[in-house]
Amino acid sequence: MMMDTQRLRNAQWPAICNNLHSRIAAEAALRCMMRAMARQR
Numbered sequence: 878m879m880m881d882t883q884r885l886r887n888a889q890w891p892a893i894c895n896n897l898h899s900r901i902a903a904e905a906a907l908r909c910m911m912r913a914m915a916r917q918r
Contacts, residue, residue, distance in 0.1 A: 882910065
């Protein structure tokens with residue numbers, strides 16, 4: 878899962894750099910996913 882997340886971030890990096898809103902949304906989604914993963918343990 879961690880590797881998938883890293884790949885996703887790498888794939889979206891150019892778009893994130895170009896669009897601040899995209900970056901904020903991506904970071905919020907990442908935090909949300911991390912919280913969900915922590916809850917599942």
